[in-house]
Amino acid sequence: MVSTLFAKTIRDRWLAMTIATSVLVIFMFYAMAVYRTIDLSIYTDLPRGIRDLMGIPAGADAATLSYNVMLGFVGALTLAGLAISMGSAAIAGEERDGTLSLLLANPKSRTQILVSKTASMMALVAATTAVLWGAGYLIPALLNVDIGATRLGAMMLHLGVNALFYGLVALAIGAWTGNRSLASGVTAGVMILSYFAVGLLPLVDGLRPAAKAFPWYYFAGGEPLLNGIRWDHLAVLSGGGVVAGATAIVGLDRRDLKGASVGITVLDRLRTNPRTRQLFDRLAGSTRVSRLWIKITSEHQGLLVVTSVTMFGLMGVLMGPMYAAIADNVAGLSDEFPEVILALAGGGDMATAEGFFQVETFSLMAPIAVMIVTVVIGARGLAGEEANRTMGLLLANPIKRSTVVTEHAVAMTVYAAVVGAATFAGVTIGSMIAGLDMAIEGIAAASLLVTLLGLVFGALALALSAASGRARIAVYGTVSGALASHLANSFLPLDDSLAGYARWTPHYYYLSSDPLTNGVSWAHATVLAVSTVLLIALAVAAFDHRDLRQH
């Protein structure tokens, strides 16, 4: 273990962890304050299937609900996501930046470096878990909410171990392959897939045991908040983590380190193959660099493909038959859904196919998917080009700074449109093959609005990036903004006196008009589009007036 490396990694990462934790704590406070004031008795009457899907355990009270939403769902995904980011960056990230060889020029073994990095990841995950745990006791005490027999400690232990498991898997893939995007992409994919599998599989008759094949089951499946620590589940997760850690050590030790080199893409292979050369030389070469926005568009092809395919296949096509399989279980509950559940799950009425798609595909996943691609272009585009020291060279050519900003906006729009179109196509096909008879106009409306919503936050990232020149500020600022907007829009309407304030969040203009059922609200679409244009104008002004950063 190398203590300076341990300390440096902590120093590089604590800010992100602190911001994420603070946002979670603030909203846990708010959620609990809201739940305290409304009657929750109706939850106990819901059948198990519905509760499973929404992550609401039997006997939910204000504390249980808040814990489950803010910690069991948002908190667990966030913390695991941060662990994945640390794990994949630990070896593969340093390798890509070319700093790993510098580290290894010191008299420290590869294993020592790996162990130090792992230790810092564990320390940060433990610290974050502890802070959330403390907040979980402090907030109900402040609000005078009875936490009853909930086992907060058991849940937090599961949550921390769960996050470490994903972090270690990402570490292992990164250490074995030296490919950071592969490590974070595959692990995040496994996490999201298993999250959905654990929520949905038990709803299909006979498939309940299949959920045990997915790691998320060992976090949430035993309902530790109600049932206390499940040592067998923890053993599975920590065993998996240890195996992943050992794999990382072996994998890193046995292979050649990569230089700071660029990967070979499918396009590159097609470009060198004599049969496909002519076409792909054009596509990957001359066409790609013909315009600035096309070049920007070409830069994150992998991310765009993964995001679009996920939305098309997993969140679109597959969800149709999935709904058909569980429709019987939820059919009897078409009326009298409590408002609070609707708000929590994205406002959908689960008894209809539209409601189901709203909850599963549109409320959370679709905005996240569009935002991933728009924010990457917005934040990385300007500030990233400055950080990579290519902005000076670009601006030595006779193009205006405002053109550079607007070309990024064009590329961002293309990306958002592709993900929006993939979502539209996937849901439409899913609905058709399962015979759900959903209105095409409704699907188109929701897909259009989610595209516009993603563009608002992409434009926010672009503006922050243009003003600060720092990708980090742009990403953190935008993610915090989007999370705040989503949560405020979910919870403010629960309190009559605060409901009006939801109009100040971009998310309000996304689903509040119920586009899947009612078709597009052009007024809402206009609000989102105008916001995007205003933010882009801000970005142009900010970028025009400042000194380029020198790194």
Place this chain on the structure above:
Amino acid sequence: MDKLADTAVRTEGLTKHYGDFPALVDLTLEVRMGEVYGFLGPNGSGKTTMIRTVLDEIRPTSGRAWVLGMDSHEQSIRIRRHLGYVPGDLAMYPNLTGHDTLTFFANLRGGVEWGYVNELAERLAADLSKKVGDLSTGNRQKIGLIQAFMNRPDVLIMDEPSGGLDPLVQREFQTMVREVAAEGRAVLLSSHTLSEVQRVADRVGIIRHGRLVAVEYLDDLRAKTMRRVELEFDRPVEASVFEAVPGVHEVTVDNHRAVVSFGGKMATLLAAVAERYDVVDINTREADLEEIFLTYYRDDDVEQVVW
């Protein structure tokens, strides 16, 4: 073509502060058409800040700059049509090949003459088929140089351009720079080593702590350059022989050997000693930039400016 002024780059009282730190102080200089201007200074002296200000990457705290008579900020787009630029610490898009990179920059300028690009690539022995990210520092630098030269710019601004190039390619690069000046165009070239500049530059501006300390024709500078000369003779020598020669600063004599700090014409020194002794061996080393500052500029009237 636009009406071009006969000064390539001009700055007047150019000042840039980063917070409290003065990176550039009241810098006034002029680069003429048809010359190679070496911009010389130690690391952190303000060379890059000056270049970035001229390129409108950063804006001056006070003062102005013109390129070809056009204001560096107001008319920056027009300026850049006539400009070639190689930034210091050059970085490019790692996932584009050299050819893609040049196509990209050519498209931003509305086209390029590919025959000339290929000629440049051949002269610098550059590989355009590989991805820039897979190239070594020197080979990447070649792509950067080609993109600066390829549009035959009226003004070429290069920030420490020959880093990483092997001696053969460096010589070719220097020939290319001289050709640009011979065609009546201008080159502004920054460097922290005198030897790099003296092979190509007509004039040098010396910058230190953000201030322009001196502007010299290279011939004059060479005459002033301090050299450390080691002489070995057939018999023991006396220090007084050297002390009488103008330009000698310091003499150490040790029997047959003498070490002299000398800042004049070599012929004068050799003539003075050859009169009385036979020189067996001679070894001379050029003082580096820091030594020039320390020995020449410090004790002159620029002292209060420099320190």
